[in-house]
Structures are given as C-alpha cells and as structure tokens.
Amino acid sequence: MGSRPCQAAVITPPGTAAIGGILLCGEGARDILQATFRTKSPCEVRFEPGRIFVGQIADGGETIDQVVIGCEGPDRFAIHCHGNPLLVESLMELFARRGAELISADALLRSKAVSEETTTIVAEAKVERLKAVTMEGFCLISNQIAGGLSRWATDALDRGDAISIPDIQEECKQILADSRIARRIVSGCRAAIVGPPNSGKSTLFNRLCGASKSIVADIGGTTRDWVSAVWRMPSLRVELYDTAGLEDSLAAADPLQAASQQRTHEIVRGAAVLIAVLDGSRPLGRFTLQATEGQSVILAINKSDLPQSLNANRLPFTCTERINLSAQTGKGIEELTAALRRASGVDGFDLSRPVCFMDRQIQHISQMIGTMNANDITQVLRQLLSIDRNG
Numbered sequence: 001m002g003s004r005p006c007q008a009a010v011i012t013p014p015g016t017a018a019i020g021g022i023l024l025c026g027e028g029a030r031d032i033l034q035a036t037f038r039t040k041s042p043c044e045v046r047f048e049p050g051r052i053f054v055g056q057i058a059d060g061g062e063t064i065d066q067v068v069i070g071c072e073g074p075d076r077f078a079i080h081c082h083g084n085p086l087l088v089e090s091l092m093e094l095f096a097r098r099g100a101e102l103i104s105a106d107a108l109l110r111s112k113a114v115s116e117e118t119t120t121i122v123a124e125a126k127v128e129r130l131k132a133v134t135m136e137g138f139c140l141i142s143n144q145i146a147g148g149l150s151r152w153a154t155d156a157l158d159r160g161d162a163i164s165i166p167d168i169q170e171e172c173k174q175i176l177a178d179s180r181i182a183r184r185i186v187s188g189c190r191a192a193i194v195g196p197p198n199s200g201k202s203t204l205f206n207r208l209c210g211a212s213k214s215i216v217a218d219i220g221g222t223t224r225d226w227v228s229a230v231w232r233m234p235s236l237r238v239e240l241y242d243t244a245g246l247e248d249s250l251a252a253a254d255p256l257q258a259a260s261q262q263r264t265h266e267i268v269r270g271a272a273v274l275i276a277v278l279d280g281s282r283p284l285g286r287f288t289l290q291a292t293e294g295q296s297v298i299l300a301i302n303k304s305d306l307p308q309s310l311n312a313n314r315l316p317f318t319c320t321e322r323i324n325l326s327a328q329t330g331k332g333i334e335e336l337t338a339a340l341r342r343a344s345g346v347d348g349f350d351l352s353r354p355v356c357f358m359d360r361q362i363q364h365i366s367q368m369i370g371t372m373n374a375n376d377i378t379q380v381l382r383q384l385l386s387i388d389r390n391g
Contacts, residue, residue: 001178004025004026004027004075004115005026005027005028005101006024006025006027006028006032006075006099006100006110007024007025007026007101007103007108008022008023008024008025008095008096008100008101008102008103008217009022009023009102009103009104009105009107010022010088010092010093010105010208011023011078011086011105011106011336011389012083014083014085014179015085016083016085017083018079018082018083018084019082019083020080020081020082020085020087020088020092020264021079021080021081022078022079022092022095022214023077023079023087023105024077024079024082024095024100025075025076025077025112026078026100027075028075028099028100029075029077029100030047030075030100031058031098031101031262032067032095032100033045033047033060033069033077033315034047034166036057036058036059036094036098037053037055037056037057037067037069038055038056038057038058039043039053039055039056040154041055047069047077048071049071049072049073049074049290050063050071051070051071052068052069052070052071052132053068053069053071054066054067054068054069054228055069056065056347057079057091059080059090060096060138064081064087064090064091064094064347065081065082065087065090066081066082067079067080067081067091068080070169071135079091079141090123094099095124106127109126109127109130109149110123110124110315111126112129112205113126115255115358119149119150119385119386120279120384120385120386121144121145121149121153121361121384121386124152124357124358124360124361125142125145125150125357125378126140126145128186128357128358129141129142131186131187132185132187132238133184133186133187133188134185134186134235136185136234136235136346136351137185137186137187138350139351140182140185140351140355140357141186141357143146143351143352144354144355144357147352147354148352148353148354148355148358149175149354149355149361150382150385151354152171152354153354153381153385154177154383154385156168156171156381157378157381157382157385159165159330160378161374163374163377163378165372165374165377168368168377169368169369172365172366172368172369173369175354175355175356175365176356176369177364178349178353178355178360178365179352179355179356179357179362179365180294180345181311181345181346182345182355182357183357184236184272184307184345184348185346185349186194186357187238187349188236188237188238188239189236189237189272189344190238190239190240190241190270190271190272190273191231191238191239191241191271191272191273191274191275191340191344192240192241192243192268192270192271192274192275193205193240193241193242193243193272193275193277194264194268194274194275194276194277194289195276195278195287196278196279196284196285196286196287197301198279199277199278199279199326200268200277200279200302200303200327201242201243201277202227202242203285203302203327204236204275204277204302204325204326204327205227205229205240205242205298207228207327207329207330207333208229208231208240208333208336209230209231211242217314221327227241228240229240229242233337233340233341234341235341235347235349236340236341236344236346238263238340242269243263243266244266247338250359251272252292260320261266261360264333269292271295272294272295272296272344273295273298273340273343273344274289274291274296274298275298275300276289276294276297276298276299276300276317276319277300277342278299278300278301278302278310278312279302279303279310279317280302280304280306280308280309280310280312280324281303281306281307281308281309281310282309282310283309283310284310284311284315284330285309286317287316288317289316289317290317291317291318295381296320296321296343297317297318297320297321297343298319298320298321298322298323298336298339298340298343299312299315299319299320299322299323300323300325300332301322301324301325302325302327302338303326303327303328304324304325304326304331304332305326305328305329305331314346320342320343321339321342321343323335323336323339353376361384364380364383365384367380368380368381
C-alpha cells in the first residue's frame with residue numbers, strides 16, 4: 001500500500017480552550033517536525049512510536065508556542081498546544097507552508113480508516129460511530145462492522161446464482177425503513193410542541209427541558225417565536241421546539257403574528273414528531289393540525305388536574321398516541337416520554353439489525369430496489385462493500 005500524503009487537522013472543537021490539538025500524519029510529517037520543533041536537549045530528537053516530547057515549535061527564529069508531541073506511529077503525530085485559536089491557526093499555517101494539506105478532523109479520520117480496512121462499510125462505521133449522540137447509537141453503528149449491514153451484504157453476495165431478486169428487494173425496503181429510525185438513535189430526533197395559544201405549550205417545554213426558557217403567561221399569543229432545547233432520554237436525544245400558538249385569527253391580526261405563524265408552520269414541517277398540546281379544561285376552538293407523511297402526532301391533553309371540557313373524541317386531526325398530563329404539576333411526563341419513544345420508533349429497536357448510516361449506503365440499497373437484473377444487484381453489493389479482492 002502506498003504512503004499517504006502529509007495532512008494536518010485540528011482535532012479539538014472550535015473556540016477558546018485550555019488545550020488545542022492537531023494531528024499531523026502522512027509522508028513528510030516527520031520532516032516538518034524535525035524542521036520546526038526544538039527542545040532544550042542538545043541531542044537530536046528521535047521521533048519513535050510511543051514517545052512523548054516537550055518543546056517549542058518555531059517559524060524560523062520566532063517561537064509560536066510550547067507544545068507536547070506524542071508520536072502515535074510512523075508518520076503520525078498528535079500535537080498539543082495552548083488553546084488560543086490564534087496559536088492553533090498559526091501552527092496550521094506553518095504546517096501548510098511546509099507542505100501539509102489542511103483538512104478537517106473528520107476527513108483525516110476517514111482517510112486513515114479507509115487505508116486500514118478492506119471494506120468501506122467498516123471504515124465508515126469506525127468514523128461515524130464517534131459522532132453518535134447516544135450510547136445506543138454508538139453500539140448500533142459498531143454492530144454494522146462484524147454484523148448488521150456488512151454481514152447482510154456479504155451473505156447476499158455469497159448467494160451468487162441463487163440470489164432471489166424479490167427477496168433482496170424486500171430486504172432492502174426493510175433496511176431503508178429501519179435506517180430512518182436508526183438515524184434518530186444515532187443523530188437525534190426533532191420534536192415540535194404545537195397547539196392553540198395559551199394551551200400550556202411553554203409550561204410543558206420548560207418542564208421537559210428543566211429550565212424556564214420560554215415565557216409563560218395567562219395571555220394567548222405570549223410565545224411569538226420559537227425556542228429550542230435538548231431533551232435527553234434513553235436511546236434518544238430530542239431537539240425540542242416550543243412554537244407560537246397556531247390560530248388563523250392571530251395570523252390576520254398583525255404582521256408580527258403572521259410571521260410567527262409562518263415560522264411555526266416551517267418548524268412543524270421539519271419535525272419527526274409533533275406534540276399537540278390542547279387545554280383539556282376548555283373547548284378546542286379553531287385549532288387544526290396537518291401532519292405530513294411519516295410524521296407522528298402525540299396528543300397531549302394538558303391541565304388534566306382541572307375539570308375537563310374538551311371533547312377529545314371529536315378532533316379535526318388524527319394522532320398516533322394520546323396521553324393526559326399536567327405540565328404545571330408534572331403528572332403524565334413519564335407517559336409522554338414513553339409515548340415519544342414509541343412514536344419515534346426507537347422503543348425496542350434491535351441494535352443488531354442491518355441499517356444504513358451513510359448517504360452512500362442508502363443510494364446503493366435504493367439502487368437494488370429499482371433493478372430486476374441479478375448481475376446489476378451483484379455489482380451494487382460489491383460497490384456497497386467495496387471489497388478489495390486483490391488484497
């Protein structure tokens with residue numbers, strides 16, 4: 001296998017921090033450090049794997065920063081400097097002038113993984129699982145390495161002439177359906193709290209996110225813009241939105257209300273789950289809700305601790321789940337959490353099943369659904385795995 005070109009990537013998050021980190025890898029990385037790194041020792045620095053060095057990196061006669069360098073392997077170095085973004089940027093500019101290609105940390109990790117693995121799925125999994133927002137998501141992608149999508153594609157390819165096109169296509173459809181749920185486990189899910197004005201949406205939002213982020217008042221239309229927060233639960237990280245109350249009369253009242261209503265409709269269209277909050281202590285009024293295809297709707301009848309006037313059996317929209325709660329007292333919150341896990345599909349999801357976690361994989365799986373040629377399916381399976389049969 002040929003050597004990789006010298007590349008440098010910042011591996012710490014943007015912004016000011018105590019420590020900044022840079023990975024310098026590939027052919028020529030050692031030469032760059034030998035030309036720029038200085039220690040107090042008169043002896044020549046020998047960059048051997050497993051060793052750590054403390055010194056300064058200098059641009060000509062000007063020291064940029066004191067650094068700690070760890071030699072992780074041949075032509076692979078982890079450089080730790082002070083976390084001022086200007087210092088990190090100066091080091092990266094120096095490495096670029098010395099011949100290193102500046103790339104993102106994600107691209108560098110992906111390049112390393114691809115160079116070490118014989119199948120693309122395994123390489124992709126080793127990088128993408130680091131981005132998972134839940135432990136279940138990390139495990140789900142890890143399971144695609146030895147089993148899951150890798151095993152399914154390998155087994156399908158091994159069938160050879162005995163391959164059944166209808167069976168493969170049904171399996172592909174199931175993989176795509178499971179992948180939509182898997183993406184929520186790996187990357188999170190967006191949910192929007194919607195409902196008529198003064199139904200308790202903001203009170204519920206504050207209850208779920210654990211902080212008073214939304215203004216609460218007994219006046220309809222108090223919330224004129226959206227507010228978001230993260231709501232964490234087992235297997236799921238929910239990006240939760242509190243929205244302006246939906247009512248046509250408000251949109252006609254003034255331009256500001258009209259803009260708020262429009263923004264609410266945009267958030268609603270982009271959410272996987274809608275939590276429709278209705279005040280159970282009063283009739284519905286003019287509120288209606290139109291969910292898009294694939295959206296789940298949880299009906300949350302709020303103020304269940306008060307005398308009830310809402311006829312929940314005659315609503316102008318359908319729902320996936322229905323619960324009674326009190327956002328003020330917290331009653332029914334556990335039931336809402338369970339309902340959202342069911343509505344998003346993550347409840348009881350088998351983390352070992354084959355799923356796609358990259359757009360490339362989705363494209364290949366979709367391609368197999370659209371062909372009736374066995375040779376074409378075999379070719380796509382090989383592309384999905386990217387098997388190096390000469391290795």
